[in-house]
Amino acid sequence: MTTIPTPDLSHLSAQDYEHVYEPAEDTFLLLDALEADLDDLKAMNATLFLEVGSGSGCVSAFAAHILGSSTLYLSTDINARACNCTRRTGAQNKVTLDSIQTSFINGFHPRLKRSVDIICFNPPYVPTISVEASEAQGLRGIEGSWAGGSGGMQVTNVFLDMVHELLSPNGRFYLVAVKENNIPEIQERMKTLYQLDSKVVLSRRAGREYLSIVRFEFATST
């Protein structure tokens, strides 16, 4: 568990959590990974932080709290209620989160290429039948927070083909994954296709899920 306090979420109610993903072990593992890298992340002097699928806004608010006000915090979610919760979570924690309703980063100007310093994505990673994930993406409700289709990778894979274009040369990308997602295969593929090195920085069992945080960065030519 983190030693830095987790964001104040007391403004969110059970009613919000009927429609928006309630922070759980996966969320907290991501916070722990960010906290473990705190010195490095601070030293990056990040200009741009991006969270895809911000849900309650817990992760973005935590990042904004630990990294400070010299960074712009952008977040996206397909779920309108999630965007609203993210915005409110920012306000509740006295940080500003710029929340955008979109799928992944659609609608971002192409000049943002290679300029995002820190990216976080806790995707819908639960394996389901493929239609279930497609339908959940269309419904933009709570189902979209977990339904991951084949191998739990249907949604994540789309973003994995975008992230290299977005990440700044020294940037870092943190991805939440479960065992069923076949993490070694993801790592291999990202290396081969995009020269992104990766490392499993944290793992934890939570009930039936074996959760990991995978951190990606561009291979350095040393």
Next chain:
Amino acid sequence: MVRLITHNILACHVKGCTSNNFPLQLQGVQIELREAEFNPEFLKTFLPKIEWKALVDTAKEARDTSLPLEQPEMLDDEFLKNLHHVLLEIHIEEGTMICPNCKHNYPISNGIPNMLLAEHEVG
């Protein structure tokens, strides 16, 4: 809230709409001004990522004319304070952003810009 710093990085992404698709024009907007902490270092590092003309034009649509047409070379305090206000303190709460090319409407409601497209519009 859609601050102008965010607006400055959004572009139309309708299938086939790839030129003159930025900046999205503001229409029928409801604006709130909210004070933010002045951070000149942040402004200086962010400035190279800004599309200047788009920002000046959009600020005008939001009834702010404090920015010079050309980005100045000398970043004095007065300029930085104006820039700070335009980028970070003008919040669009309601309204529409319209693509100058294909006229697609992107609504802003409760301060959240909606960039989602219907399936057939996706590129």
